[in-house]
Amino acid sequence: MGTAPPFDARWAWFLDIDGTLLDIAAIPSAVKTGPSDTRLVTGLYSECRGALALISGRSIEGIDKLFYPLRLPAAGQHGIERRDAKGRVRRHPFPEDAMRRAAEEIRAFVERHEGLLFEDKGASLAVHYRLAPQYGAAAHAILHKAAQHLGEGVEVQGGKMVVELKPSGQDKGLAIQEFMKEPPFRGRVPVFLGDDLTDEDGFHVVNRLGGHSVKIGSGVTSARWRLRDAAAVRRWLSEALYGSTKDPSPGGRTPSPSPSRP
Numbered sequence: 052m053g054t055a056p057p058f059d060a061r062w063a064w065f066l067d068i069d070g071t072l073l074d075i076a077a078i079p080s081a082v083k084t085g086p087s088d089t090r091l092v093t094g095l096y097s098e099c100r101g102a103l104a105l106i107s108g109r110s111i112e113g114i115d116k117l118f119y120p121l122r123l124p125a126a127g128q129h130g131i132e133r134r135d136a137k138g139r140v141r142r143h144p145f146p147e148d149a150m151r152r153a154a155e156e157i158r159a160f161v162e163r164h165e166g167l168l169f170e171d172k173g174a175s176l177a178v179h180y181r182l183a184p185q186y187g188a189a190a191h192a193i194l195h196k197a198a199q200h201l202g203e204g205v206e207v208q209g210g211k212m213v214v215e216l217k218p219s220g221q222d223k224g225l226a227i228q229e230f231m232k233e234p235p236f237r238g239r240v241p242v243f244l245g246d247d248l249t250d251e252d253g254f255h256v257v258n259r260l261g262g263h264s265v266k267i268g269s270g271v272t273s274a275r276w277r278l279r280d281a282a283a284v285r286r287w288l289s290e291a292l293y294g295s296t297k298d299p300s301p302g303g304r305t306p307s308p309s310p311s312r313p
């Protein structure tokens with residue numbers, strides 16, 4: 052399974068992280084980047100003259116920890132926070148007090164159910180149930196209940212073995228749209244790679260902008276291209292950069308200015 056568009060140096064890259072660039076682990080904190088991952092992202096970033104942004108459900112703080120010492124343009128918490136190419140961070144307003152109260156309720160629920168993992172990202176709250184899938188339905192139910200309590204302004208976002216409560220009105224697609232209005236993204240062709248439900252907003256936007264949407268893995272999608280898994284993504288990006296599927300050793304080949312086609 053897998054076809055992807057032929058490379059073009061005029062692309063602007065938008066990359067989801069978990070399940071797209073990096074393999075999913077049992078818990079989000081177990082996901083790590085290796086030197087080849089940061090080298091790949093750095094290489095791509097300079098190849099497209101800085102028109103690259105990470106678009107994740109993680110917080111920007113979490114993204115920075117994962118890719119340390121890199122601090123790339125990024126949209127965190129599904130677009131609620133965004134760091135532009137100049138390094139300026141903008142957070143969309145959200146009902147902070149109400150989210151704090153919901154956080155306490157959800158934390159208490161998670162503590163009563165072994166294997167569930169609570170993640171408080173500030174503006175959004177996640178319950179991961181990869182280690183306790185039997186509680187998945189209950190986790191969805193408790194977040195829907197919390198969303199009902201809070202009323203307008205929040206929504207529930209499902210994902211792979213995770214359910215989240217987040218402010219409504221912002222999503223990954225809008226974040227990509229915002230990047231595309233600014234240099235160095237403006238005027239380029241957007242390409243978005245993602246693997247999960249929340250990435251569909253991004254696929255819609257790049258389809259509308261005449262860009263390339265690439266779904267990672269199986270499942271119904273509005274993306275126009277597909278790659279099998281994160282390993283296939285890394286191979287494909289390596290080809291874009293180095294013209295071969297081999298990860299170059301430091302001091303090996305320098306990135307080719309005109310990437311070869313897959």
Ligand SMILES: [Mg+2]
Binds near residue numbers: 068070246247
């Ligand atoms: Mg993902």
